[in-house]
Amino acid sequence: MKNFQCPYCGVGCGLYIDERGKIKGDFEHPANRGDICKKPIYLTKVLDKGRVGKPLYRESKDEEFREVTWEEAYAILRERLSSLKPEETYFYLSGQLLTEDIYVANKFVKGFLKTNNIDANSRLCMATAVAAYKLAFGSDGPPCTYEDIDDADAFLFIGSNAAIAHPVLFKRVLKRRRETEQMVVITVDPVETETAKKSDLFIQINPGTDTVFLNSVLYVLHEEGWIDFSFVEGYTEGFEEALQQAKNFPPDVAESICGVKAEDVYLVAKLFAQSRKLISFWCQGLNQSVNGTMKNLALINLHLATGRLNERGCPFSLTGQPNAMGGREVGYLSNGLPGYRDVRNEEDREFMEKFWGVEGIKPEPGPTITEAIDLALEGRLKFLWVVCTNPAISLPNSDKVRRALREVFLVVQDSYFNDTSQLANLVLPAAQLGEKEGVMTGSDRTITFCEKFSEPYGESKPDWLIFTELAKVMGAEHLFPYSSPSQVFEEFREATRGRLCDISDLSYDRLPAKWGSRWLYGGLRFPTESGRARFHPAFFDVAREEGEFILITGRLKNQWHTMTRTGKSPELLKGEIPPFVLMNPADAGELGLEEGDEVVLTSRGREVLRVVRFGNVKRGSLFTPFGYPLEFGEPTNLLTTDRADPYSKEPDLKYAGVRVKVLARRPR
Numbered sequence: 001m002k003n004f005q006c007p008y009c010g011v012g013c014g015l016y017i018d019e020r021g022k023i024k025g026d027f028e029h030p031a032n033r034g035d036i037c038k039k040p041i042y043l044t045k046v047l048d049k050g051r052v053g054k055p056l057y058r059e060s061k062d063e064e065f066r067e068v069t070w071e072e073a074y075a076i077l078r079e080r081l082s083s084l085k086p087e088e089t090y091f092y093l094s095g096q097l098l099t100e101d102i103y104v105a106n107k108f109v110k111g112f113l114k115t116n117n118i119d120a121n122s123r124l125c126m127a128t129a130v131a132a133y134k135l136a137f138g139s140d141g142p143p144c145t146y147e148d149i150d151d152a153d154a155f156l157f158i159g160s161n162a163a164i165a166h167p168v169l170f171k172r173v174l175k176r177r178r179e180t181e182q183m184v185v186i187t188v189d190p191v192e193t194e195t196a197k198k199s200d201l202f203i204q205i206n207p208g209t210d211t212v213f214l215n216s217v218l219y220v221l222h223e224e225g226w227i228d229f230s231f232v233e234g235y236t237e238g239f240e241e242a243l244q245q246a247k248n249f250p251p252d253v254a255e256s257i258c259g260v261k262a263e264d265v266y267l268v269a270k271l272f273a274q275s276r277k278l279i280s281f282w283c284q285g286l287n288q289s290v291n292g293t294m295k296n297l298a299l300i301n302l303h304l305a306t307g308r309l310n311e312r313g314c315p316f317s318l319t320g321q322p323n324a325m326g327g328r329e330v331g332y333l334s335n336g337l338p339g340y341r342d343v344r345n346e347e348d349r350e351f352m353e354k355f356w357g358v359e360g361i362k363p364e365p366g367p368t369i370t371e372a373i374d375l376a377l378e379g380r381l382k383f384l385w386v387v388c389t390n391p392a393i394s395l396p397n398s399d400k401v402r403r404a405l406r407e408v409f410l411v412v413q414d415s416y417f418n419d420t421s422q423l424a425n426l427v428l429p430a431a432q433l434g435e436k437e438g439v440m441t442g443s444d445r446t447i448t449f450c451e452k453f454s455e456p457y458g459e460s461k462p463d464w465l466i467f468t469e470l471a472k473v474m475g476a477e478h479l480f481p482y483s484s485p486s487q488v489f490e491e492f493r494e495a496t497r498g499r500l501c502d503i504s505d506l507s508y509d510r511l512p513a514k515w516g517s518r519w520l521y522g523g524l525r526f527p528t529e530s531g532r533a534r535f536h537p538a539f540f541d542v543a544r545e546e547g548e549f550i551l552i553t554g555r556l557k558n559q560w561h562t563m564t565r566t567g568k569s570p571e572l573l574k575g576e577i578p579p580f581v582l583m584n585p586a587d588a589g590e591l592g593l594e595e596g597d598e599v600v601l602t603s604r605g606r607e608v609l610r611v612v613r614f615g616n617v618k619r620g621s622l623f624t625p626f627g628y629p630l631e632f633g634e635p636t637n638l639l640t641t642d643r644a645d646p647y648s649k650e651p652d653l654k655y656a657g658v659r660v661k662v663l664a665r666r667p668r
């Protein structure tokens with residue numbers, strides 16, 4: 001029996017593989033206590049499908065790939081990296097890597113190459129929550145843990161379809177509801193999702209307008225005398241400024257902008273005021289927006305205004321990926337350094353320079369991935385190394401992305417040959433989960449040791465080892481002396497000593513374990529300058545989009561990201577293809593459409609074919625999943641824009657204006 005963390009969503013369930021190769025939930029693991037959802041059950045059936053077994057290379061993208069040895073691959077990389085300025089190179093990592101992989105890659109780029117030209121696909125996922133947590137609390141650690149679900153009596157899901165995106169967590173909420181009579185679950189979303197269907201109240205909101213709705217809730221809290229002033233005065237600052245902004249949005253204004261009922265605004269305010277313990281969960285529905293940080297802050301404001309922290313509640317951001325939290329600990333975004341440090345902070349840079357034995361860590365954050373795409377098209381980036389992610393499908397404005405990927409010398413380090421690999425010059429086969437050891441951290445800060453249960457496919461290598469071996473070839477063996485992942489882990493944990501995410505006393509044999517206490521801010525002291533949590537005025541902004549519908553994108557029930565693994569399981573694909581668009585039947589009726597008809601969604605001259613399904617989507621909005629790879633036709637992200645939140649630089653992936661053209665009607 002070998003234990004590991006589920007490689008899919010950020011709940012971070014502990015799983016094990018038994019002697020017969022069956023994957024089951026680990027009853028000892030605090031994140032799931034034996035529970036499991038459908039996705040990982042088929043993991044062993046798909047692990048080896050579509051793998052790359054040897055390094056592949058082609059000088060020009062017009063040529064066919066040829067197999068090369070690892071030595072040849074490292075020589076190619078050394079030559080390329082040595083011939084370019086660091087700022088002409090870029091690295092794009094993933095929240096699906098193990099922490100050891102991320103740590104070594106980050107050190108290679110920021111410490112050895114001395115560039116901050118590195119980002120991760122968390123930029124598309126929780127960068128906004130990170131920005132908002134830091135602004136409000138001074139740190140981006142989630143303030144509570146899953147245990148807090150078990151004694152809460154009110155849950156607000158806003159911009160989160162946890163029933164399919166974080167199913168084991170949602171089942172824990174439903175279990176709590178079965179146990180407790182006075183329990184309320186409210187969902188706020190433009191789509192009547194699986195989560196909404198299982199809630200006590202579904203508030204259907206116009207896409208992009210959450211900041212208005214949440215400000216309006218603060219307005220009502222104040223009007224009704226429901227502000228907890230002893231908490232506000234004792235532990236926070238900035239309330240008056242936040243309230244002044246909220247006063248622009250009385251419920252009748254929220255009604256007209258958000259398309260909700262004023263009484264629903266009142267109900268949410270009442271829940272914040274009168275429940276015993278309230279947890280709000282959110283995910284990409286708030287994060288992937290040009291107004292994302294403000295949406296997050298508007299929600300956190302409600303928790304601060306009513307003292308909903310620790311034993312009384314929690315604003316709980318759900319991470320999309322299994323090790324996005326590990327990436328945060330290691331600091332893999334373009335501004336980060338290990339131990340929740342930041343390149344902009346002189347003390348942090350000096351510490352890491354001494355710790356790594358290097359000089360000259362750059363003080364400016366590098367460009368984000370969407371900015372890097374622009375730089376590639378301008379010819380200012382010449383080399384892009386993608387590790388364990390599929391930007392040809394997952395980044396917004398995907399025809400622009402694919403053009404940029406064609407322009408650069410592209411290295412794709414992945415276990416699978418995906419749509420990004422098709423555009424590569426060099427493909428490096430990486431070991432998959434189960435073929436290597438290391439740790440991952442789930443949404444509630446629980447770290448799990450992932451054991452090895454099979455040999456790497458072909459000549460695949462663990463990602464940390466690929467960077468370590470290349471560093472040796474480039475003469476930096478002294479900086480990368482690792483021969484095992486445990487050596488990497490031991491170095492990383494030392495970098496966290498004395499920090500908020502201190503794991504210096506942990507070792508592989510002491511996992512799973514959490515960093516920080518159950519309540520990160522248990523004493524209501526916050527790592528801000530004043531020691532107080534901070535309200536922020538939440539300003540409303542929404543993009544002006546052309547088109548008769550606003551397109552919202554999101555996940556499929558049983559698929560993961562761009563379907564590289566889950567898409568190879570017939571069991572998991574059932575009901576999820578052909579690619580569909582969810583329409584309100586009334587909107588469809590006006591276009592003379594029935595379920596099963598084929599339509600083309602168009603935006604800015606791009607076209608994506610989808611089959612119509614009916615669903616309770618807010619009138620004037622459409623929903624389509626984002627993850628379909630090219631084998632199913634043009635990707636959804638052909639239609640989305642790379643406009644981004646100004647604070648987090650997270651793209652506005654859930655708000656694109658589209659038109660609908662009827663392509664073929666199903667025989668009536």
Ligand code: SF4
Pocket residue numbers: 006007008009010011012013032035036037038039040165166167168169
């Ligand atoms: S809920 Fe998430 S982490 Fe848990 S088994 Fe399902 S996909 Fe894996």
